Amino acid sequence: MHITERFAKETARDFALRTLKHNIIILELAPGSLVSENELASEMGLSRTPVREALIELSRAQIVEVYPQKGSVVSKIDYHMVEEARFIRVVLEKAIVELACECALEDDLSLLEKNIKLQEFYIQNPSPDKLLELDNEFHLDLFKMVHKIQTYYLMDSMMVHFDRVRSMSLHTIKDIKIVEDHKAVLEAIKNKNKDQAKQAITKHLSRYIIDKDEIQKEYPDYFK
Amino acid sequence: MHITERFAKETARDFALRTLKHNIIILELAPGSLVSENELASEMGLSRTPVREALIELSRAQIVEVYPQKGSVVSKIDYHMVEEARFIRVVLEKAIVELACECALEDDLSLLEKNIKLQEFYIQNPSPDKLLELDNEFHLDLFKMVHKIQTYYLMDSMMVHFDRVRSMSLHTIKDIKIVEDHKAVLEAIKNKNKDQAKQAITKHLSRYIIDKDEIQKEYPDYFK
DNA sequence: AATTACAAGAATACTAGTAAACTAAAGGAA
DNA sequence: TTCCTTTAGTTTACTAGTATTCTTGTAATT
Incomplete structure (x- = not known):
């Protein structure tokens, strides 16, 4: 994944959200990719919660889909x-x-x-x-x-x-x-x-x- | 606060969100009210995280305002x-x-x-x-x-x-x-x-x- | 051979504890 | 008195661990 620098005073959640959006747009996280809180968190150097919160926000716009106890995927292009x-x-x-x-x-x-x-x-x-x-x-x-x-x-x-x-x-x-x-x-x-x-x-x-x-x-x- | 029954299979987060929205609309949580994760969580019988996630969602629509390390308020009518x-x-x-x-x-x-x-x-x-x-x-x-x-x-x-x-x-x-x-x-x-x-x-x-x-x-x- | 049962693994939902930051009140110094 | 410092308390942000659920693979049974 493409990780950019975290801005001064940027919260972990905002950083996670920005990073996820960027990687989804540049297709580094391709449509259909499986992602997990754990994996993303360690890639970004954060704990799971701010990543989870970012995923929740993206899922509200149907950009990712979160399946409880199963996993999360970047939505395919609909x-x-x-x-x-x-x-x-x-x-x-x-x-x-x-x-x-x-x-x-x-x-x-x-x-x-x-x-x-x-x-x-x-x-x-x-x-x-x-x-x-x-x-x-x-x-x-x-x-x-x-x-x-x-x-x-x-x-x-x-x-x-x-x-x-x-x-x-x-x-x-x-x-x-x-x-x-x-x-x-x-x-x-x-x-x-x-x-x-x-x-x-x-x-x-x-x-x-x-x-x-x-x-x-x-x-x-x-x-x- | 007015607490209704939690639906079968309703997640804690959805329950918190529904309860908060309801109480804001009926003015039980009046405009300008101070709310805290802790207080709301114990009132609803949940832990802080699902309440926090509900507050984050409401704050995206400017219905509540979250001030880090200070507290959260139900937005006054703008x-x-x-x-x-x-x-x-x-x-x-x-x-x-x-x-x-x-x-x-x-x-x-x-x-x-x-x-x-x-x-x-x-x-x-x-x-x-x-x-x-x-x-x-x-x-x-x-x-x-x-x-x-x-x-x-x-x-x-x-x-x-x-x-x-x-x-x-x-x-x-x-x-x-x-x-x-x-x-x-x-x-x-x-x-x-x-x-x-x-x-x-x-x-x-x-x-x-x-x-x-x-x-x-x-x-x-x-x-x- | 096919099917069922079970166990191991993995993932999110939730709980709980810690850290950092802000408030406000109390107390001391000028 | 006034102003600054400090300290106790409260709050959210974040970290970490547990619970629950679903998948998958394997072995036992029919």
Whole structure:
């Protein structure tokens, strides 16, 4: 398993959760993998409880399945669950940009603007990691500016389903497209044009449509 | 604290979670109450771990706040959080009934029909508890028929915010109105009329608009 | 040969004890 | 008096051990 450094003041539980999520997304803990509290705990240098608590949290989002007295497994890809995760995201983000059209302040807009400027910088000076980070931050900023942070966390808890399929995807999306999408969203919010904003965010989120059949042919064991 | 019987095969954690939620909703554990793992555990006749795990889950939805090495409190009513919970519910349920208009089968419709018939029975033979149960079941059935159960659970985790304010509410909603709302939703779905369905579900959910000021005057200590 | 019974092993659920951190009150010094 | 220090007590975070349940393999029996 891929273990990164534990942050200062990060609790053992948060560290376990972060590590598990990361390894599930990069497929180091592949769909269908058997995991046990004991094994994971010793790999991470923790005791069983914080690992157990992390597994419980992941199991609430159906990312792992815990079978009492039998063991725990990383859930196989359930394509329906991937689509449900996307459904939740599209529905909520459409409502969020709609609200943003109503109540965005100058400061909010310039925060988004600044983010996009940085994205353009990392297109010129390529850094896919930074761009991914800025993408996530852009969306979080949208939720923050309409004061719906809890909504973001709820949605985010389902995104692992999506992220790990994305990392199996055979063709990647051109970063420049993503930046253009973000610009379109910002533009619509500036114009207070709700339909335009909803359309732009929907277009953006549907870029991540996954070629299910190709991936399933490539990784048949990972699917339910 | 109000302790109900532990179900057969119910885990200690589920029992703790159910008991805590119930006591928070009926305000037996009032907003602002200090709770500790130890105290709750002995009241429920459990050890600290299952109680702790239940508290962790509630804290993810901001229903309790855990301060390491200091203590835990039942969150005071944060009106913004109540509105965010409602926001999530309205947005998601509107999307759900829209889907239902597209894909409801005969069996799905007759399930809803049957539920409404029962509601009418319990109007004639009054039972508020049964009616509340049927109301909840009606909404769950909507999510089930469009295969978005995980979405329901996500939304449901936030509903405690709403439910406990409802139990502080000074004027109750006439049960007959709720049944009429459900009929309107079903009718719209039958007609495959999305706008009508969205309007009906929005009307239904906005009945639970809470008279913030009245309640806040009645229970000032319960508010943040 | 097939099936049942049993034992060994492994895994989570739960219990319990320790560690670390924070609070608050008491007491001493300026 | 006021402020700082210290100490006792309480709380959650984490560690560790026990209980229970399920699986699996083996041996005995039919």
